[in-house]
Amino acid sequence: MLTVAGMGPGNLALITPQALEAVAQADVLVGAKRHLAQFASFAGEVRVLDADIPALLTWLENQRARKVVVLASGDPLFYGIGTRLVAHFGLDALRIIPGISAVQYLCARTGIDMNDIWLTSSHGREVDFDALARASKVAMVTDKQCGPKAIAEALIARGAEQCWLVIGENLSLDNERIHRLRPAQVQAHYEMNVVVILNER
Numbered sequence: 766m767l768t769v770a771g772m773g774p775g776n777l778a779l780i781t782p783q784a785l786e787a788v789a790q791a792d793v794l795v796g797a798k799r800h801l802a803q804f805a806s807f808a809g810e811v812r813v814l815d816a817d818i819p820a821l822l823t824w825l826e827n828q829r830a831r832k833v834v835v836l837a838s839g840d841p842l843f844y845g846i847g848t849r850l851v852a853h854f855g856l857d858a859l860r861i862i863p864g865i866s867a868v869q870y871l872c873a874r875t876g877i878d879m880n881d882i883w884l885t886s887s888h889g890r891e892v893d894f895d896a897l898a899r900a901s902k903v904a905m906v907t908d909k910q911c912g913p914k915a916i917a918e919a920l921i922a923r924g925a926e927q928c929w930l931v932i933g934e935n936l937s938l939d940n941e942r943i944h945r946l947r948p949a950q951v952q953a954h955y956e957m958n959v960v961v962i963l964n965e966r
């Protein structure tokens with residue numbers, strides 16, 4: 766049986782009991798190093814999740830007799846590995862255990878309601894900055910190519926200097942930092958982060 770389990774933003778206390786139970790029952794754990802490190806005492810086989818998703822899918826095809834748990838950051842179906850697994854294996858062959866996404870966590874820490882929020886990502890895709898500057902409330906998971914600074918510069922270039930950027934770094938971890946800044950105040954570098962843009966006129 767193949768399971769994909771949401772790991773939440775990173776703090777062990779934010780993983781659901783159902784995900785922990787799935788890990789405890791697993792023969793094999795697949796995940797990023799930071800997620801595998803949370804289960805250092807796991808006695809079964811482990812496989813590090815890298816960028817080669819086609820190779821992972823082929824390998825998983827041959828593991829159907831074993832209990833494999835794929836550890837997904839945040840929620841598996843929010844810009845996560847869960848979407849690829851559903852497309853490849855179908856829902857009958859896959860159990861999905863939800864998790865708390867980094868965006869949900871940041872909204873909870875800052876009291877931003879999630880009504881009418883546009884959930885998007887800059888991960889490996891062209892960002893539509895015009896649409897971003899027009900929207901009143903956006904939450905974005907980011908990557909190294911397009912992080913807070915690139916977003917801030919694009920907003921300034923489109924006249925949205927008065928919006929707020931709420932940047933959550935290393936959420937739920939010991940080195941968590943949360944910033945609420947105007948675009949002009951955004952620094953060049955932030956560690957793992959999500960950004961909420963508040964542009965409510």
Ligand SMILES: C[S@@+](CC[C@H](N)C(=O)[O-])C[C@H]1O[C@@H](n2cnc3c(N)ncnc32)[C@H](O)[C@@H]1O
Binds near residue numbers: 840843865866888935
């Ligand atoms: C591939 S996306 C996965 C999003 C994930 N499925 C979710 O629900 O949060 C990875 C991105 O999520 C964000 N992220 C995940 N964990 C985070 C954390 N603890 N703090 C800040 N951002 C985080 C970062 O933008 C990171 O680049």
